[in-house]
Amino acid sequence: MGDQTHEIIIVGGGAIGLSIARALALRGVNDVCLLERASLGTEASYAAAGMLAPQAEADSRDEFFDLLCQSRDMYPDFAFALKEETGVDIELNETGTLYLAFDEHDQKEIDARYDWQTRAGLPVEKLTSADASLLEPNIAPNVSGALRFPKDIQVENRRLLNALVNSASQLNVTLRTGVNVEGVQVEKNRVSGVRTSEEILDSRTVILATGTWTSLIHPTIRIEPVRGQMVCLNSKPQMSRHVIYSPRGYIVPRQDGRLLAGSTSETAGFVKEVTVDGVTSILRSATEICPAVKFLPVIDLWAGLRPKAPDGLPVLGPYGEIDGLIYATGHYRNGILLAPITGELIAKTIVQDSLQPALAPFSPDRFSPLAVS
Numbered sequence: 001m002g003d004q005t006h007e008i009i010i011v012g013g014g015a016i017g018l019s020i021a022r023a024l025a026l027r028g029v030n031d032v033c034l035l036e037r038a039s040l041g042t043e044a045s046y047a048a049a050g051m052l053a054p055q056a057e058a059d060s061r062d063e064f065f066d067l068l069c070q071s072r073d074m075y076p077d078f079a080f081a082l083k084e085e086t087g088v089d090i091e092l093n094e095t096g097t098l099y100l101a102f103d104e105h106d107q108k109e110i111d112a113r114y115d116w117q118t119r120a121g122l123p124v125e126k127l128t129s130a131d132a133s134l135l136e137p138n139i140a141p142n143v144s145g146a147l148r149f150p151k152d153i154q155v156e157n158r159r160l161l162n163a164l165v166n167s168a169s170q171l172n173v174t175l176r177t178g179v180n181v182e183g184v185q186v187e188k189n190r191v192s193g194v195r196t197s198e199e200i201l202d203s204r205t206v207i208l209a210t211g212t213w214t215s216l217i218h219p220t221i222r223i224e225p226v227r228g229q230m231v232c233l234n235s236k237p238q239m240s241r242h243v244i245y246s247p248r249g250y251i252v253p254r255q256d257g258r259l260l261a262g263s264t265s266e267t268a269g270f271v272k273e274v275t276v277d278g279v280t281s282i283l284r285s286a287t288e289i290c291p292a293v294k295f296l297p298v299i300d301l302w303a304g305l306r307p308k309a310p311d312g313l314p315v316l317g318p319y320g321e322i323d324g325l326i327y328a329t330g331h332y333r334n335g336i337l338l339a340p341i342t343g344e345l346i347a348k349t350i351v352q353d354s355l356q357p358a359l360a361p362f363s364p365d366r367f368s369p370l371a372v373s
């Protein structure tokens, strides 16, 4: 027997763990305990840019794309509910996303994207460079064309984390910080709890929402850190209204005048350093999008670790070999976007004791040595 028993234990207090905690509590689960080794919402979920943009970079439609779009489309109600519950405005900005082309190669890429998405009936607009400059006067004069994705939007992810923490705590979720989970306790192929640095906590349901550190607790599935650096500028008045991408980077305007410029995609272990090379490449892409960016003051720099599974897809749902062990990790570049749907689908799977069909393609069991490909 451990020191305490909980109905459900969630390990990890990022956007994913917090969203699941809230969704479980809203469904009437009384005893949810979330364990976070540092402070709540300070890792990848804090480092992110908050773009909710599945269409902007997608080159085809599959189950993953559909999951991303469904989660994006949950955001207006999610934002409204969080505001009602907590008073926190998560600054959902529904202006949309622009994707710029600068040369023939970029233009081919956006033309192909426009073609398949139009055929699939998705909302996307093709703009000439003149149209794009009318919408966003600060973009570079050498833009050759652009796409506008009116449904690809953005959220202030740090406010989202505040709102989720407030909501979960109002719903009586036990939120424990400074608790490092060292391992999952298993008895006869069934989870019995977790082992922390100080105690054993019992539970018949354990959810691993530990982002890029998941393999350190349960090494069966390799989740690797992919570092992303970010540069934060001060832009008053704001440089753009839309989130603006090029194939090489993006800028994200925040309500308070911060302009985020991102990012890098690097294999650098668990080291969250900001490097000269990273910052240089980010600022080169940002000034390519809006040349006037070069006059803005840099006010902050940071890096975060995106959790990536071997196939780059999220790892969601019960782990077949151990009853009661549930994965909610591997969200890689889309954990903010996927927070609402991950919370809903994992909570429903547990409360209804039946796997939600939308989770099937993302099962942790796809990595089992016995899985048929």
Ligand SMILES: Cc1cc2nc3c(=O)[nH]c(=O)nc-3n(C[C@H](O)[C@H](O)[C@H](O)COP(=O)(O)OP(=O)(O)OC[C@H]3O[C@@H](n4cnc5c(N)ncnc54)[C@H](O)[C@@H]3O)c2cc1C
Residues within 6 Å of the ligand: 011, 012, 013, 014, 015, 016, 017, 035, 036, 037, 038, 039, 040, 041, 042, 043, 044, 045, 046, 047, 048, 049, 050, 051, 052, 179, 180, 181, 182, 209, 210, 211, 212, 213, 214, 217, 227, 228, 229, 230, 262, 263, 303, 304, 305, 306, 307, 328, 329, 330, 331, 332, 333, 334, 335, 336, 337, 338
């Ligand atoms: C630069 C950058 C830009 C990004 N931009 C976007 C974007 O625009 N849109 C988007 O959707 N996504 C974006 N992402 C990706 C997104 O940030 C992640 O997919 C998402 O934050 C993952 O959420 P998480 O809760 O799984 O992980 P995290 O936020 O990393 O949370 C995991 C938590 O688990 C805790 N933990 C780990 N191990 C233990 C342990 N043993 N015991 C207790 N606690 C533990 C950690 O301390 C951490 O708080 C970006 C990421 C980066 C780095």
